[in-house]
Amino acid sequence: MTGRLTALDAARRIADGSLTSEALVRACLERIRAREPVVQAWQHLDMDAALMMARQVDRFGSGPLKGIPVGVKDIIDTADMPTGYGSSLYETFRPPRDAACVALARLAGALILGKTVTTEFAYFQPGKTRNPHDPDRTPGGSSSGSAAAVASGMVPLAFGTQTAGSIIRPASFCGCVGYKPTFGLIDRSGVHPFADSLDTVGVFATTVGDAAFFASVIAGRPNLRIKDEVFRPRIGLTRPYAWEAAEPATARALDEAAARLGTVGLEVCEVALPERWRGLLEAQKTIMAFEAARSHAPEMLTASDRLSMKLRELLEAGVLIAPEDYDAARALVAEARAGFSDVLDGFDVLLTPSAPGEAPEGLGATGDPVFNRMWTALGVPCISVPGLTGPTGMPIGVQVVGRWGDDRRALAASAAIGQSLS
Amino acid sequence: MTGRLTALDAARRIADGSLTSEALVRACLERIRAREPVVQAWQHLDMDAALMMARQVDRFGSGPLKGIPVGVKDIIDTADMPTGYGSSLYETFRPPRDAACVALARLAGALILGKTVTTEFAYFQPGKTRNPHDPDRTPGGSSSGSAAAVASGMVPLAFGTQTAGSIIRPASFCGCVGYKPTFGLIDRSGVHPFADSLDTVGVFATTVGDAAFFASVIAGRPNLRIKDEVFRPRIGLTRPYAWEAAEPATARALDEAAARLGTVGLEVCEVALPERWRGLLEAQKTIMAFEAARSHAPEMLTASDRLSMKLRELLEAGVLIAPEDYDAARALVAEARAGFSDVLDGFDVLLTPSAPGEAPEGLGATGDPVFNRMWTALGVPCISVPGLTGPTGMPIGVQVVGRWGDDRRALAASAAIGQSLS
Numbered sequence: 001m002t003g004r005l006t007a008l009d010a011a012r013r014i015a016d017g018s019l020t021s022e023a024l025v026r027a028c029l030e031r032i033r034a035r036e037p038v039v040q041a042w043q044h045l046d047m048d049a050a051l052m053m054a055r056q057v058d059r060f061g062s063g064p065l066k067g068i069p070v071g072v073k074d075i076i077d078t079a080d081m082p083t084g085y086g087s088s089l090y091e092t093f094r095p096p097r098d099a100a101c102v103a104l105a106r107l108a109g110a111l112i113l114g115k116t117v118t119t120e121f122a123y124f125q126p127g128k129t130r131n132p133h134d135p136d137r138t139p140g141g142s143s144s145g146s147a148a149a150v151a152s153g154m155v156p157l158a159f160g161t162q163t164a165g166s167i168i169r170p171a172s173f174c175g176c177v178g179y180k181p182t183f184g185l186i187d188r189s190g191v192h193p194f195a196d197s198l199d200t201v202g203v204f205a206t207t208v209g210d211a212a213f214f215a216s217v218i219a220g221r222p223n224l225r226i227k228d229e230v231f232r233p234r235i236g237l238t239r240p241y242a243w244e245a246a247e248p249a250t251a252r253a254l255d256e257a258a259a260r261l262g263t264v265g266l267e268v269c270e271v272a273l274p275e276r277w278r279g280l281l282e283a284q285k286t287i288m289a290f291e292a293a294r295s296h297a298p299e300m301l302t303a304s305d306r307l308s309m310k311l312r313e314l315l316e317a318g319v320l321i322a323p324e325d326y327d328a329a330r331a332l333v334a335e336a337r338a339g340f341s342d343v344l345d346g347f348d349v350l351l352t353p354s355a356p357g358e359a360p361e362g363l364g365a366t367g368d369p370v371f372n373r374m375w376t377a378l379g380v381p382c383i384s385v386p387g388l389t390g391p392t393g394m395p396i397g398v399q400v401v402g403r404w405g406d407d408r409r410a411l412a413a414s415a416a417i418g419q420s421l422s
Numbered sequence: 423m424t425g426r427l428t429a430l431d432a433a434r435r436i437a438d439g440s441l442t443s444e445a446l447v448r449a450c451l452e453r454i455r456a457r458e459p460v461v462q463a464w465q466h467l468d469m470d471a472a473l474m475m476a477r478q479v480d481r482f483g484s485g486p487l488k489g490i491p492v493g494v495k496d497i498i499d500t501a502d503m504p505t506g507y508g509s510s511l512y513e514t515f516r517p518p519r520d521a522a523c524v525a526l527a528r529l530a531g532a533l534i535l536g537k538t539v540t541t542e543f544a545y546f547q548p549g550k551t552r553n554p555h556d557p558d559r560t561p562g563g564s565s566s567g568s569a570a571a572v573a574s575g576m577v578p579l580a581f582g583t584q585t586a587g588s589i590i591r592p593a594s595f596c597g598c599v600g601y602k603p604t605f606g607l608i609d610r611s612g613v614h615p616f617a618d619s620l621d622t623v624g625v626f627a628t629t630v631g632d633a634a635f636f637a638s639v640i641a642g643r644p645n646l647r648i649k650d651e652v653f654r655p656r657i658g659l660t661r662p663y664a665w666e667a668a669e670p671a672t673a674r675a676l677d678e679a680a681a682r683l684g685t686v687g688l689e690v691c692e693v694a695l696p697e698r699w700r701g702l703l704e705a706q707k708t709i710m711a712f713e714a715a716r717s718h719a720p721e722m723l724t725a726s727d728r729l730s731m732k733l734r735e736l737l738e739a740g741v742l743i744a745p746e747d748y749d750a751a752r753a754l755v756a757e758a759r760a761g762f763s764d765v766l767d768g769f770d771v772l773l774t775p776s777a778p779g780e781a782p783e784g785l786g787a788t789g790d791p792v793f794n795r796m797w798t799a800l801g802v803p804c805i806s807v808p809g810l811t812g813p814t815g816m817p818i819g820v821q822v823v824g825r826w827g828d829d830r831r832a833l834a835a836s837a838a839i840g841q842s843l844s
Contacts, residue, residue: 079720096515100615103719187716188618193522193611220716221745294609294642297525298501323643327827338760405749 007068007156007210014067021067021111025054028069028113032154038135040128041149043074044081045114053111063109064217070105071149071158074115075122075142076201077190078102085192086118086127086142089303099190101159101201101218108217113155116145119366121296122161122194125308126366132174133394137359140170141366143178143204150204151176151395157214158204162376163194163288165355165369167202168399171384172354173367175395177418179203179211182405183379185219195291197330198284198376208383208415215407223408226415233413235261236271236347238401241278245370247357249390254353256388257398257421261351264420271350273343277336277374283329284373290326293318333377340378341403349413354397358390371399381407383414387421429490429578429632436489443489443533447476450491450535454576460557462550463571465496466503467536475533485531486639492527493571493580496537497544497564498623499612500524507614508540508549508564511725521612523581523623523640530639535577538567541788543718544583544616547730548788554596555816559781562592563788565600565626572626573598573817579636580626584798585616585710587777587791589624590821593806594776595789597817599840601625601633604827605801607641617713619752620706620798630805630837637829645830648837655835657683658693658769660823663700667792669779671812676775678810679820679843683773686842693772695765699758699796705751706795712748715740755799762800763825771835772823776806780816793821803829805836809843 005013005024013019029047036042050069057067077083077095084090097103102112117127122142129144131137132152139148143160147170150158160167162180171178179202186201193199203218205211209226216224237258239246246254258268293300293315299307300315307315344350353371360367375382381404384397400417402410427435427446435441451469458464472491479489499505499517506512519525524534539549544564551566553559554574561570565582569592572580582589584602593600601624608623615621625640627633631648638646659680661668668676680690715722715737721729722737729737766772775793782789797804803826806819822839824832 079724090518093518096512097720098723100717100719103723104716107719107723184618187615187713187719189615189717190720193609196606196610219745220741223745291609294526295522295611297522297529297609298519298612301520301525301529302501319642323641323645330827405752 004153005156006207007205008213010068010156011064011066021054021057021061022051024067025050025069025111025113028155035132035152035154039130039132039148039152041116041145041152041154043084043115043117043145050113057109057111061109063107065105066109068110068157069113069155070110071113071116071146071155072102073118073143073146073158073160075118075161075192076102076159078112078115081115083115086120086122089299089306095190097190100187104218116149116158118142119144120308120311121192122163122166123314124310124366126363130363131359137361137394138173138363138366140173140359142166143170144366146204147171147174147176147178150206156206156210160202160204161191162200162202163198164284164376165372168372168382168384169355169367169369171204172395172397173359175386177205177208177211177386178384179215180376180382181215181407182381185407186215193295195288196295197291198288200376208385208411208418212411224411226412231412231416232266233348233416234346235266235268235413236344236350237268238271238273238350238352240352240371241273241281241374242370245356245368246353249357249396250353250355253388253390253396253398257351260420261417266416266420268351271343271347279332280336280374280377283332284377286321286325286329287377289314289318290321337378337404340380344403348409350401352399352401354384354399358392358394358396375401380404381410383410385414385418385421387418426575427578428629429627430635432490432578433486433488443476443479444473446489447472447491447533447535450577457554457574457576461552461554461570461574463538463567463574463576465506465537465539465567472535479531479533483531485529487527488531490532490579491535491577492532493535493538493568493577494524495540495565495568495580495582497540497583497614498524498581500534500537503537505537508542508544511721511728517612519612522609526640538571538580540564541566542730542733543614544585544588545736546732546788548785552785553781559783559816560595560785560788562595562781564588565592566788568626569593569596569598569600572628578628578632582624582626583613584622584624585620586706586798587794590794590804590806591777591789591791593626594817594819595781597808599627599630599633599808600806601637602798602804603637603829604803607829608637615717617710618717619713620710622798630807630833630840634833646833648834653834653838654688655770655838656768657688657690657835658766658772659690660693660695660772660774662774662793663695663703663796664792667778667790668775671779671818672775672777675810675812675818675820679773682842683839688838688842690773693765693769701754702758702796702799703792705754706799708743708747708751709799711736711740712743759800759826762802766825770831773839774821774823776819776821780812780814780818797823802826803832805832807836807840807843809840
């Protein structure tokens with residue numbers, strides 16, 4: 001059962017010599033052999049190469065992530081593996097260097113197991129991945145493969161990225177932890193750009209402790225690690241803008257989370273978001289379309305016919321957005337960023353839905369990031385914490401939102417919340 | 423003399439049929455043949471290919487930049503030309519796609535003439551370029567080739583990037599216009615990253631009108647273009663922090679600029695920068711080193727021995743910066759960004775030095791960005807306006823600084839200031 005160890009346990013056991021990276025990778029590969037035919041989480045995975053690397057790491061590796069296998073969303077560059085960005089345009093592309101986050105993982109001793117499926121350029125056109133809990137449902141996107149691989153026990157840790165809801169939503173749908181850090185906490189070099197002021201690198205794990213451990217190493221921020229001491233967060237329960245998008249499953253999950261937190265004596269109070277920031281949802285869409293239209297100019301110049309309809313529509317809409325409207329959207333975001341701490345006054349974190357409901361049926365779409373857009377625009381840390389289920393038994397996550405730059409507290413609160421829910 | 427046309431004049435003449443792109447490119451190539459043996463501005467230039475492209479553009483091209491040749495700093499990706507980032511590590515690299523700014527230029531009809539020399543990864547290790555006014559002096563960096571090529575009449579427009587002072591300083595040393603827009607105004611996709619929260623794409627031109635025209639097209643912001651109407655900016659003269667770094671040449675140039683502006687009746691008043699933001703200079707250095715250490719993890723992982731000593735020292739220092747110190751630097755920048763508009767109260771722009779003096783002698787270093795760091799950290803628009811000379815006859819620019827997002831006014835003021843100085 002080494003494949004079901006947490007990353008923290010595995011790292012401890014590799015460090016004390018009671019586990020090898022090779023054994024851990026073998027367990028992962030075994031799990032992948034069993035589940036991959038259905039789940040389809042991997043875009044590139046060379047099992048022999050992975051085992052060879054594991055033996056190398058066992059002999060020569062060092063660092064806090066020594067020997068721990070990591071999945072990398074295929075929107076992120078890897079020098080030793082193809083990197084396809086989910087688009088036929090890059091089918092044969094091999095980047096000249098790793099992305100910074102991949103290199104930082106390797107420098108810390110991690111073993112890059114393979115590339116996980118991304119939607120096309122991390123937008124809405126789905127890849128092949130299925131939800132590990134029901135192959136007829138979407139895993140969510142755009143970090144579809146990373147979420148599905150971690151949730152199905154194929155790999156303990158994986159990188160994802162979020163521009164709207166691409167980490168939190170699939171984590172909720174697949175039933176693992178997704179952590180979108182404060183904007184910029186993990187370096188983005190070598191991540192294919194979508195929208196410059198929104199794109200954020202984050203991680204997937206099976207526990208909040210693992211997510212915090214992984215991110216702390218990559219970002220070089222030891223204080224993100226979850227301490228053993230008891231932390232009793234003050235929690236603000238928030239029904240976000242566009243609450244009408246919430247299905248009964250999500251409304252019930254939020255109530256159930258609050259109830260369970262109450263039973264362990266954690267203070268949960270309702271917090272209303274200020275009316276004046278309702279525009280954040282539209283602002284995020286405006287910023288994303290405007291910036292994507294510019295960052296994808298190369299594809300529009302040379303190969304627009306090889307983009308999905310969904311993406312082409314966004315880019316064409318983005319070109320038509322008046323700069324004044326974009327500037328107004330950025331100004332609203334800046335104002336809300338400055339004022340957001342006050343909304344949290346008296347609380348450590350907000351508790352709010354990760355997604356509108358259970359993973360939708362069908363594989364033609366990846367679900368709605370409506371409950372993620374404003375937080376990504378604000379750049380604040382978000383963690384999707386699993387533990388609840390919906391009416392059909394599918395996982396439903398709750399989203400923990402912290403203050404800009406206060407990832408430590410957001411993670412610590414998420415760990416406490418996760419314990420109460422599981 | 424077509425090679426000395428402004429880009430605006432050339433665009434008008436190409437549009438009305440009185441000039442072809444081929445003739446314009448021929449004039450540029452003639453100038454390059456004459457000056458390149460000494461100036462060494464180009465990293466890659468295929469003259470036959472350029473002429474072939476020009477004929478193509480004449481037949482099939484369209485757009486506001488139709489047929490206008492553009493130089494591209496070799497830190498910026500081009501799909502049809504090698505892209506070396508100023509490092510032996512990328513000597514043979516050919517990116518799979520253009521950077522966004524290059525594609526946007528092509529979509530507007532521009533002709534990418536070639537790649538201009540950058541320092542190593544746009545940091546301090548110089549390339550081969552010499553100052554066009556004195557081959558024994560540095561052109562400045564890191565956008566060495568773009569500044570030198572435009573200043574010596576080889577190409578009317580060029581792209582550069584700035585993380586500390588890589589546009590404004592070489593523009594001042596070489597005697598052309600350098601424009602670093604508000605952070606994010608021109609999309610950065612496909613620009614090799616150095617420091618994520620500082621890297622900014624900008625342009626070089628021979629007039630402020632051309633720089634505004636070029637940037638307006640690339641950013642899709644028509645209102646950046648300089649209007650014919652008279653604009654009489656209210657100007658705050660600022661002796662920046664670390665004024666002791668200013669050589670007499672720069673101190674005199676600033677006084678002379680103020681005097682000339684006074685004689686044409688423009689109001690110039692001294693403005694003191696608040697003491698509490700003196701730390702911005704160090705904050706920029708902290709942010710740059712911390713972020714560069716992360717973004718260059720791939721090079722540190724695989725090829726640190728092929729980095730220059732200068733860069734390696736920065737990266738090693740960056741690794742040692744405590745996250746708390748980086749966060750404090752970012753917090754100071756955020757506070758200053760929010761308050762900077764007040765410093766400009768009653769003024770349209772600030773007038774401040776572009777560089778400590780004339781281009782330093784020698785080719786082993788690219789000069790000091792001390793008068794650029796804080797403005798880059800603030801993310802505000804900066805324009806280096808030429809017209810003055812130092813004691814040995816070398817050009818000296820003055821720097822015009824505007825409010826965040828108010829590039830239109832900063833450019834209009836720079837145009838008015840440029841007229842008074844020339």
